[in-house]
Amino acid sequence: MNPQLRSKYEVVIGIECHVQLATKTKLFCSCGNDARDAEPNTLVCEVCMGMPGALPVLNKHAVELALRLGIALNAEYKLPYHMKFDRKNYFYPDSPKGYQITQFDEPVVPNGFIEFPVDGKMTRIGITRAHLEGDAGKLTHPEGANYSLVDLNRAETPLVEIVSEPDMRSAAEAKAYAQELYNIVRYAAVSDANLYYGNMRFDVNVSVRPVGQAEFGTRSETKNLNSFKAIERAVEYEVRRQIVLVEGGDKVKQETRGWNDDKLETYSMRSKEDADEYRYFPEPDLPPIIVTKAMVTAAAAELSLLPADLRKQLATAKLPAAESEVLVADPVAAGIWHQVALENPAEARFALNWLIGDRIKLEETKQQPLAQSQITSLPLALVGSMVREGKLSSSNAKILLEHLWGDDTGANEVAAKLGLIQQSDEGELGKIIDSVLLEQAKIVDDYKSGNERAFGALVGAAMKASKGQGNPQLFTKLLKQKLS
Numbered sequence: 329m330n331p332q333l334r335s336k337y338e339v340v341i342g343i344e345c346h347v348q349l350a351t352k353t354k355l356f357c358s359c360g361n362d363a364r365d366a367e368p369n370t371l372v373c374e375v376c377m378g379m380p381g382a383l384p385v386l387n388k389h390a391v392e393l394a395l396r397l398g399i400a401l402n403a404e405y406k407l408p409y410h411m412k413f414d415r416k417n418y419f420y421p422d423s424p425k426g427y428q429i430t431q432f433d434e435p436v437v438p439n440g441f442i443e444f445p446v447d448g449k450m451t452r453i454g455i456t457r458a459h460l461e462g463d464a465g466k467l468t469h470p471e472g473a474n475y476s477l478v479d480l481n482r483a484e485t486p487l488v489e490i491v492s493e494p495d496m497r498s499a500a501e502a503k504a505y506a507q508e509l510y511n512i513v514r515y516a517a518v519s520d521a522n523l524y525y526g527n528m529r530f531d532v533n534v535s536v537r538p539v540g541q542a543e544f545g546t547r548s549e550t551k552n553l554n555s556f557k558a559i560e561r562a563v564e565y566e567v568r569r570q571i572v573l574v575e576g577g578d579k580v581k582q583e584t585r586g587w588n589d590d591k592l593e594t595y596s597m598r599s600k601e602d603a604d605e606y607r608y609f610p611e612p613d614l615p616p617i618i619v620t621k622a623m624v625t626a627a628a629a630e631l632s633l634l635p636a637d638l639r640k641q642l643a644t645a646k647l648p649a650a651e652s653e654v655l656v657a658d659p660v661a662a663g664i665w666h667q668v669a670l671e672n673p674a675e676a677r678f679a680l681n682w683l684i685g686d687r688i689k690l691e692e693t694k695q696q697p698l699a700q701s702q703i704t705s706l707p708l709a710l711v712g713s714m715v716r717e718g719k720l721s722s723s724n725a726k727i728l729l730e731h732l733w734g735d736d737t738g739a740n741e742v743a744a745k746l747g748l749i750q751q752s753d754e755g756e757l758g759k760i761i762d763s764v765l766l767e768q769a770k771i772v773d774d775y776k777s778g779n780e781r782a783f784g785a786l787v788g789a790a791m792k793a794s795k796g797q798g799n800p801q802l803f804t805k806l807l808k809q810k811l812s
Contacts, residue, residue: 329568333575337536339567340544341496343559344531345509347488347519348463349393355462355486356384356429363481364525376462376484378424383613386413390486391436393518394460395619395627397488398437400516400634401455409619411436413460413611422465422478430461432608434616436488443636444508446501448649453505454493463487488518494533494544499563503556506530507657510556511635514659523554530559534566536574545570546580550587550594562587565594638662645669645676654684660699661687667705668712675712678725682708686726690733702736703729710739718799724748752799754806757790760798761806764789775811783807 351361357375360366374382398405414432437458443450462484468477490509496502510528513521520527530553535545548570550562570580585594635656642652655662661683668679691697711728714720720728720743728743735742743749751757765772768789775782790803 329571333571334567336539337567337571337574338539338541339497339499339563340494340535340537340547341498341502341563342494342533342547343492343496343502343505344533344549345490345492345506346463346529346531347397347490347509347513347521348527349390349486349488350517350519351387351389351393351486353387354484355387355390355460356484359484361485363485366481368477368479368481371481372483377480378426378483384429384484386614386617387486390460391617392623392627392630393486394436394458394488395623396516396630397490397513397518398440398458399624399628400512400518400631401437401440401442401458401490403437403440403455403458405438405619405624407619407621407624409438410434410616411619412616413614414608415611416461417607418605420464421476422467422480422483424465424480424483428461428464429611429614430489431459435459436619437490442505442508442512444504445639445649445653446504451501451504453495453501456491456493458488458490461487461489499560499567502532502563503560506559507556508635511656511659515634515662516631526552526554529554532559532562532566534563534570535580536567536570545574546582547600548580548583548585548594549600550585551597553587558587558589561592562594565592569594633659633663633666638666641666641669642680645673647677647680651680651684655680658683658698660697664698664703664705664708668709671705672709672713674716675709678712678715679705679708682725682729686729690730694733696733701733703733707732707739714739714743718752718801719743719750720748721750721800724750724796747795747797749797750799751794751797752802754802757794757798757802758806758810760790760793761803761810764793765810772811783811 353359354361354376357373359371359373359376363371375384411431412434413429416428416430417426419426435457439457440455441452442455443452445451463482465478465480465483468479470477492505496505510521513519513528532550532553533547535547537543537545548566550566553559553562573580582600584597584600586597587594638656639652642655655665665679665683669676687698711720711725715722715725727746728739728748731742731746732739764786768786771782771785775786786807787800787803790807791798791800
């Protein structure tokens with residue numbers, strides 16, 4: 329799109345994110361909550377099938393996880409806090425009750441905000457609310473058939489829908505916001521957060537308005553995006569589409585749209601309903617809940633490290649922001665680095681370098697995630713201190729950590745067993761250098777004649793004579809002393 333035309337308009341973006349909570353059972357019944365490998369309609373009962381007279385019973389753990397997420401989203405609870413459930417009335421083939429049990433005006437998370445970097449600058453996006461609700465089922469459409477199949481395994485799985493304020497102004501901000509929510513959900517351990525299986529899904533609302541106009545434009549809602557790249561591309565497409573419509577004198581329709589990842593475009597699905605069309609009213613089968621100080625305190629106690637805390641710690645350690653964000657995106661690696669930085673701050677840089685570098689290659693080679701390895705903060709810090717103290721070369725440190733990946737034997741013992749410990753005794757290294765200088769007289773003459781490369785050859789010869797165990801920095805120092 330012509331940049332001049334694009335600059336005439338401001339983009340307004342809000343995102344609704346559905347997070348499937350990591351409970352063992354569904355929100356209102358005892359059916360299993362993990363339908364990934366289950367045959368269709370095998371994790372169902374009278375409640376999630378919407379049978380007349382079947383009464384819901386609220387899953388306590390779902391409320392606890394939702395409160396934990398609320399604290400991670402910086403919600404302010406004025407305690408005691410009153411929350412309730414409501415009925416959202418609409419008909420859809422995969423929702424047999426004809427309504428959804430959700431929360432409207434008194435949700436489990438009343439407000440909040442998150443902060444995250446975009447292009448090196450911290451951005452703050454408000455959270456309007458986050459509410460608990462039961463999911464719908466799933467429709468499948470067999471190829472070539474003129475019918476659909478309904479699978480209710482997913483019906484009534486516990487969701488928290490996080491609704492942002494319309495604070496985002498670019499596709500890059502929308503993508504970064506979704507990534508930060510993904511980080512927070514995993515750090516708070518409230519969901520498996522598997523995008524492939526739909527544990528997190530994003531509905532992106534986009535509108536455009538002339539620069540300087542206070543009133544919002546008409547928005548479209550692109551449903552069920554499950555990758556950050558798709559969010560970014562869908563926003564960019566909608567911005568172009570809507571600007572072209574407005575410039576051509578047409579109106580943007582308030583509608584729900586889908587995303588075609590092959591064609592990289594959105595498509596119309598149905599007109600978008602307003603809240604009054606859902607005829608919300610309090611759910612008569614579930615009593616209101618009073619959220620107490622004890623409940624909030626217990627939820628907060630389950631939180632340890634969050635992305636915002638880690639960024640502050642990384643900044644205090646004066647580590648590069650770009651490398652730090654790679655670590656922030658990985659809660660398991662971040663937890664290990666956090667402990668190293670707390671207990672052995674001198675090894676923080678070494679730990680960061682390994683966790684965002686060689687560790688990733690090792691996971692691919694071993695076909696095993698870091699969480700299943702034997703690497704914790706203790707062996708990682710110990711290897712770092714061995715390098716810093718000259719007992720281990722950086723290359724041998726990589727070898728040692730590869731061995732420690734599946735071996736919980738102490739780092740010192742494994743290093744000694746493998747012959748990785750560096751020789752740093754100046755007297756012993758001096759004897760090796762004397763021997764090398766005698767054997768490599770021609771290279772010595774070349775160096776004294778001005779060939780600087782010859783010095784590297786002498787260091788290499790000394791390392792070979794020490795069977796790779798000599799400290800190269802000490803070899804360099806002693807060689808310079810002797811050759812001068």
